[in-house]
Each structure stands twice: as C-alpha cells, then as structure tokens.
Amino acid sequence: MNPDIITRLKQGEQAAFKEIVDQWQDMVYNTALSIVQDESEAEDLTQDVFLQVYESLKNFRQESSLSTWIYRITVRKALDIYRKKLRRQKIGLVKKLFAGGDERETGHFNHPGVLLDKKEDAAVLFRAISSLPEKQKVAFILHKLEGLSYQQIAEIMSVSLMSVESLQVRAKNNLRQQLQKYYEQHFK
C-alpha cells in the first residue's frame, strides 16, 4: 500500500478513500459475516466500518498498521451486533415462554465461500462457532477464515501471543465438544 495514503486520507482526498475501500472491503465483509452470520447485517456493518474509518482518521495515531486498525473496528462493531442479536433471541425466548409460538431465530448460516460439497458440515460448524465465547470466536475466525498469523491476531486483539495460542486450543476443544453433542443428538 502506498505509504502516504494515510496523509492523503487525512487531507480528505476521495481517491485515497476509494483505494482503502477497494483494498479492504472483502476483508471487512468476510470478517463481519463470519462473526454476525447474516449477509444483510454484514453488509450494513461493512459500510459502518468504512464510515468510521473516514470519520476517525484524524484520530489514527499510526501506532499500529492501518489493517490492524481496520480489523479492530470491524471486530468491535461485529461483536456489538452479535450481542444485540443475542439479546433479541433471549427476548424472543421469553416471549415464547409466555405467549407461545416460535419466536426463536433458528436460521442456518451458509458462508458463501465454503466449497459446495462441504456446505452442510460447514453450517453445523458455523453454528458451533457462533456459540463460542467472544474472544475464542474472534481468534478462531481471524485465524481460520481470514488466514491471519497468531502474531497478527495478537496485535488486533491487544493480547499476548501466548493468549492467542491458548484461545485457539480452547476454541477447537469447545467446538469439538459442541459438534460431538450435536451429532450424538441428531444421529443416534
């Protein structure tokens, strides 16, 4: 990336902003989609991320790389959306208990980048990913779906390398446990 792009961005140059969007839109969208597991929410979130990049650029102190900064914004906003979804689901469950009817959101998420013959298994895996604790989820997604190194993930999450390694191990163990439970229930 052109090293003076941040300077040009801070000066409000539209061409620089276009370069940023062109370069990072897939990364932002893919990360957002993997966390929120809803295409239309991921689309809105992607726009929100770039709006924030545009508006907050004057505060960007370049202590980290631009990509790290954009990843951080994306993860933070995606987790906010995910928490709101969780609250909505809980409210729906309470309504269901009192009013009857099926208010719970039960959609299966199909990531568009998964190979065709693996879609069914991937849908089950994404469901398990969704119920991971937040830090494990983020670490797992950034490594497995974004292909980032542990060092890069540590910078984005502002944790140590050892923490990222630990999060990965715990995430995989949790996923295996959940998948085992799922397959034992559904394929007796």
Next chain:
Amino acid sequence: MNKDTNHKVEQAMSSIEGISRAVPQPFLLTRINARLNSNETRGFWYQAAAFIGRPAVALAGLILIFLINAIVISASSEASNTGLANHSITQNEFAINVSSNYDFENQEP
C-alpha cells in the same frame, strides 16, 4: 465418542478448509458515499440530538439533574431551619411572644 461421531466431528472441523473470502455486493463505495453525504448534510440539531441520545450522555445528564435537585432541596431546608433558629433568637432577645386569648383571660392582677 464412537467412531462414527468422531468421523463426523472431524469432517465438520475440516469443512472450512479451502474456504474463500465472502465479498460484499457491488458498488459498496457508492453506498458509503451516499451515507457520508447524508451525514454531512444533517443539521446541528440532528447531531445535537444524536449526541444527547447516547446512553452515557443521557445517564450523566440524569445524574446531574438529581444532584442539582438534591443540592437545591438541601439548601432550602437549611435556609428554613436557619430562619426558624433566627426567629427563636429574636423572640428570646426581645421577649416577643405570641399572645393568645388565654394570656388575656389569665393575666395576673
């Protein structure tokens, strides 16, 4: 965990191998610019309302109102106590008593 379940679990765990990145709908920049332009044309009052609407700001405002109320109520109750105290002092110094019919009817000769 039996062999079959184990196999299914490993199959699911490896289902995202070879996954490619999802891409957003085309013309994302156009949509972002449209939102940027609409944000910039919103007036001062909209932005002020948006600022006041933030939970932290609203909560801070409520706390401030309660504090001001508490200070005013506390100050006015101190003032009325001070007023009563002053009244007693004045009464004692100048031997001002409120006369009643009892006093008139029971005056000492």
